[in-house]
Amino acid sequence: xxxxxxxxxxxxxxxxxxxxxxxxxxxxxxxxxxxxxxxxxxxxxxxxxxxxxxxxxxxxxxxxxxxxxxxxxxxxxxxxxxxxx
Numbered sequence: 001x002x003x004x005x006x007x008x009x010x011x012x013x014x015x016x017x018x019x020x021x022x023x024x025x026x027x028x029x030x031x032x033x034x035x036x037x038x039x040x041x042x043x044x045x046x047x048x049x050x051x052x053x054x055x056x057x058x059x060x061x062x063x064x065x066x067x068x069x070x071x072x073x074x075x076x077x078x079x080x081x082x083x084x085x
Contacts, residue, residue: 001046013045036062 003012017023017034024031040061051063 010045010047015041015045 001014002010005011015038017037022031023034025034027033043063048063
C-alpha cells in the first residue's frame with residue numbers, strides 16, 4: 001500500500017507478505033522467492049512501473065509483471081522506467 005500527499009507524491013509505503021503462501025530464501029521449488037517478490041514490491045514503492053517489453057520477453061527483469069527470477073533491479077528495469085520521465 002502506498003500513501004500519497006495532496007500533491008500526489010508518495011509519502012509512505014507498506015509491503016506485507018501473506019503467510020498463507022510458502023516462501024523461500026533459497027529458490028526452493030513450490031515456494032515464492034521472498035527476495036524476488038520483495039525487490040519487485042520495493043520497486044513499486046519507489047514508483048517503478050511494470051516492465052512489459054513484449055518483444056524481448058525478459059522475464060529476468062524484477063519489474064516484469066509475472067515475476068519469475070529477478071532478485072535485483074537491473075539496467076533493463078531502470079531503462080524502461082526512466083523512459084517515463
